[in-house]
Amino acid sequence: MRERICSKVSCDREAVATLTFDYEGRQAALGPLGLGNDPHAHDLCALHADRLQVPQGWTVLRHAAFAPR
Structure with missing residues (x-):
């Protein structure tokens, strides 16, 4: 399996988390690395x-796992 890279521009670090949004509910969810097929x-x-x-x-x-330190 190919290493997944951070989505931020100019970042070449390995991805460890997946961020999704619920625009209607005004929520962002940060969790473990997803399956990778959600655009x-x-x-x-x-x-x-x-x-x-x-x-x-x-x-x-x-x-x-991604709670603030």
Whole structure:
């Protein structure tokens, strides 16, 4: 299986998490690396997963492995 790379521009780190959005519910979900076949999901490296910020008024649902330190 090919290594998955972070979706952030100019980042070549290995992806460790997948980010998805619920625009209607104003929520972002950050969890373990997904299957990789969802065009609306974004893979993130550990650095970018840790730095995740969402618009004001949004909620972030984080899997326990990706809870802020």
